[in-house]
Amino acid sequence: MTAAASGMFSLLLAFYPYPVGSAVLRLTFLDVGHGDSILVEFPGREKMIVDGGGLPVGTFDVGENVVSPFLWDKGIRSIGTIVLSHPHPDHRNGLPAVARNFRPREFWEAAPGASDAGAEVLRRALGPAVHRRLKPGDEQTIGGVRIEVLAPDGDDPGRAGAENERSLVLRLTYGSTTFLLTGDIDAAAERRLARSGRPLRTDVLKSPHHGSRSSSSPEFLDAVSPGIVVISVGRDNRYGLPDPGIVARYEERGSRVLRTDRDGAVEIVSDGFRLSVRTAVLPPKGD
Numbered sequence: 001m002t003a004a005a006s007g008m009f010s011l012l013l014a015f016y017p018y019p020v021g022s023a024v025l026r027l028t029f030l031d032v033g034h035g036d037s038i039l040v041e042f043p044g045r046e047k048m049i050v051d052g053g054g055l056p057v058g059t060f061d062v063g064e065n066v067v068s069p070f071l072w073d074k075g076i077r078s079i080g081t082i083v084l085s086h087p088h089p090d091h092r093n094g095l096p097a098v099a100r101n102f103r104p105r106e107f108w109e110a111a112p113g114a115s116d117a118g119a120e121v122l123r124r125a126l127g128p129a130v131h132r133r134l135k136p137g138d139e140q141t142i143g144g145v146r147i148e149v150l151a152p153d154g155d156d157p158g159r160a161g162a163e164n165e166r167s168l169v170l171r172l173t174y175g176s177t178t179f180l181l182t183g184d185i186d187a188a189a190e191r192r193l194a195r196s197g198r199p200l201r202t203d204v205l206k207s208p209h210h211g212s213r214s215s216s217s218p219e220f221l222d223a224v225s226p227g228i229v230v231i232s233v234g235r236d237n238r239y240g241l242p243d244p245g246i247v248a249r250y251e252e253r254g255s256r257v258l259r260t261d262r263d264g265a266v267e268i269v270s271d272g273f274r275l276s277v278r279t280a281v282l283p284p285k286g287d
Contacts, residue, residue, distance in 0.1 A: 025145055025174040029206070029258075029266040030070060031280065032062050034234030034241075035090030038181065038206065039071070040172070042143030047076055049102075050083040050170070050181055054093025063094030068101045070265075080142075081106045082126070085183030086167040087114035096125035106130045110152050110168040134168060136198075144272075146173040150198055151189060164209060165189045171202065175272025178202040180224060184209040190220035200224050203275060204268055205255075207231040211242020221253060228256045228268065228277070235261040 026041040032053030040048040053062035071079070079102040085091055087109075099107075099122065107126050111133035113119065123131075138149040151169040167183025180202040185193075186209065193200060194217075205226035208215035210233045229250045231242045242259065250257050256277075258266045264280025 023271070025143070025172070025177075025270045025272075027172075027179060027204070027268050029230045029232055029260060029268075030067060031260040031265045032066055032094065032232070034210070034237045034239070035062065035094070036085065036183070036206075036210075036232045037062075037067055037094060038232075042145050043174070044143040046080045046142050047078070048081040048083060048142070049079050049095075049098055049104075051085050051091040051183075052082075052094030052098050054089045054091065054095070056089040056093070061094065061097050063097030064101075067094050067098055071098075071102065076102070078102055079104045081108060082129070083108040083168065083170070084122070085181070086110065086163045087116065087119060088163055088184065089118075091183070092118055092122060096122050099125040099127070099129070103127065104129045106132060108132050108134055108168070110166055111135050114163075136196075144174065147171070148173070148198075150196070150200075151185065151193055153192075164214075167208075169193065171199070174270050177204075177270040177272060177275060179204045179206075179268075179270075180226070181206045182208040182215075184212075184215070186214045187217040187220070190215060190217050194219045194223040202226050203270075204228045204230065207242065207246075207250075210237075210239075211246050211259075212239070213243040213246055216246045216249060218249070221249065225253065226250075226255050228258065228275070230266050230268070231257065231259045231261075233259060233261050237261075 023043050028039040030037040035053035036051040037053040038050040052067055082104045107129045113133050134149045136149055140147045148171045150171055152166040164184040165186050167185045170181045172179040200223045202224055207229050211231040233241050267278045269276045
């Protein structure tokens, strides 16, 4: 384990645990370095993981060494559903370990699903879990939380190599509060969403593609109008993300911007009416 990974792991464990069951909706945007992993704890006891972080090369397993210990420390022993937004290493490579350790009942991905070697590794790790390939219009309610699939279009195979564009987009609604989880959609996918007529306004936006300038287009942000934006991004990453211009674009619209590279793990809780926010890294006094 690298020093950076060890520090991240220790920080997660030091900041949490929490009770396993509760009457609120809780989303935790984990600090997995450059990648995405979101724990969704529904009212009651159901749990969902959206993406599992991961590294494209090397032997360090983010799912085994960061995500799984975080879940265990919270007292979680099983996950109802694992969701893959799209099959890129920083979203998928941590999921096989999570699947082996927490034996989900269901696995969700976009339709059509990936069919490469990494997909086969994940499929084997998932074992008997039911596979669901989702398309716009699909809905499910868990613990009083409505989950809507907004993208991608299941009838469009997409351009070769356009996995970001075809990210699974989910909108979670609990009472009067909403969360929009966008994977790594780009401006073209955002444009289709903004013009789709589907409800997009949200309280919390998971920043598309780690705050890249290829996403978070003005048309999309005007339609979404988020109160809070969470950017899942690695500290001093080689891509220079998040793009300063995109951060400014959020702030110009009055959004509160939280970043896992600076704030550590970000927890947002909804009671159906109000949101509360906690971060692993405490803000400086006076902020």
